């Protein structure tokens with residue numbers, strides 16, 4: 369009997385409810401990109417640490433403009449000099465240098481006329497103060513980053529700025545990638561009759577590497593219950609998650625669900641109202657997880673992006689929000705059945721319109737290489753007219 373299809377949202381919720389963080393480790397700050405902070409980070413300094421000049425020019429009192437102003441001396445960046453600027457006086461100052469307390473404006477050197485060796489005049493009316501005030505960006509003891517933040521290079525700059533040279537981050541999941549199918553040969557081989565090359569294995573490894581995860585490639589597993597069981601048991605010894613493709617649907621040789629049940633795993637998802645990716649298997653036993661993706665390469669790619677990323681980022685202590693935008697369809701779209709949430713390879717044109725591509729279904733990897741986005745078609749929608757807006761996920 370056919371199993372009940374759950375929605376993608378239900379599947380995502382099941383993943384969220386089950387994925388538990390794997391632990392915390394301390395890493396050197398420069399190596400922390402792609403990791404998730406396991407602690408709040410506070411600033412040990414004010415930023416800027418003093419009233420700082422934003423321009424190369426002259427510091428003076430606004431009320432004395434346009435001058436003439438007598439130049440008392442010079443303050444380069446990196447030096448801290450105490451000038452008292454009085455009526456009709458100024459100090460030459462560089463970007464990044466501390467502005468003397470007695471000045472309330474820095475006039476840009478481009479708007480200054482040199483009158484003689486030590487006198488200048490402002491040639492403009494008004495203008496910004498060009499002073500970044502002490503603590504205007506961050507105050508000492510302010511929280512600058514929160515636990516749960518996925519660290520990007522711009523976060524590294526903040527960590528560096530507050531002198532946080534090592535940080536607590538959540539442990540990344542160790543993932544074994546495995547492909548099942550007696551028809552598969554590795555890319556180094558020429559397929560014989562009835563065989564195809566394993567494209568999912570390298571694709572899944574590449575997707576995980578782009579997330580900066582350590583990956584163990586466990587190879588091709590023949591379609592027998594014994595080899596499937598042995599391969600899963602071996603991979604589980606050193607890994608938190610097995611990411612596998614193929615053998616997860618209803619064929620006579622699709623042994624993965626049965627083997628996982630025999631190994632004591634709880635089956636949490638089997639069929640999902642998704643196209644591609646109807647057969648997306650998610651199972652758990654304690655802190656070990658298996659995500660079984662459909663064998664077709666487009667299905668495996670898409671569901672690693674949709675369900676896989678939710679699982680991996682949750683295990684790492686953060687949530688994953690897919691980046692989606694709304695764009696107008698350049699042509700009419702129709703589909704026969706609307707019972708699954710569909711992801712379709714498309715091109716967002718330079719003018720921002722969504723163009724469809726020739727696409728023959730979930731085995732058609734070449735369609736993905738020509739696409740720059742996935743268009744989303746919700747359940748219940750079978751027609752979308754030209755000019756209507758659709759959600760697209762840029763690739």
Ligand SMILES: Nc1nc2c(c(=O)[nH]1)N[C@H]1C(S)=C(S)[C@@H](COP(=O)(O)OP(=O)(O)OC[C@H]3O[C@@H](n4cnc5c(N)ncnc54)[C@H](O)[C@@H]3O)O[C@H]1N2
Nearest residue numbers: 547549566567568569614615616617622646661662663664
């Ligand atoms: N009676 C039914 N048959 C099928 C259904 C169904 O609901 N009822 N669903 C179809 C859909 S949709 C999909 S998707 C597939 C999923 O099947 P499996 O995940 O069990 O995958 P396989 O049967 O092992 O393979 C499917 C397809 O993909 C090719 N493949 C497998 N692994 C790789 C790989 N590593 N690299 C490249 N290509 C791979 C495989 O040769 C098959 O052509 O089931 C449908 N059938």
Ligand code: MOO
Nearest residue numbers: 644645646667730
């Ligand atoms: O789920 Mo299958 O992945 O629709 O082709």
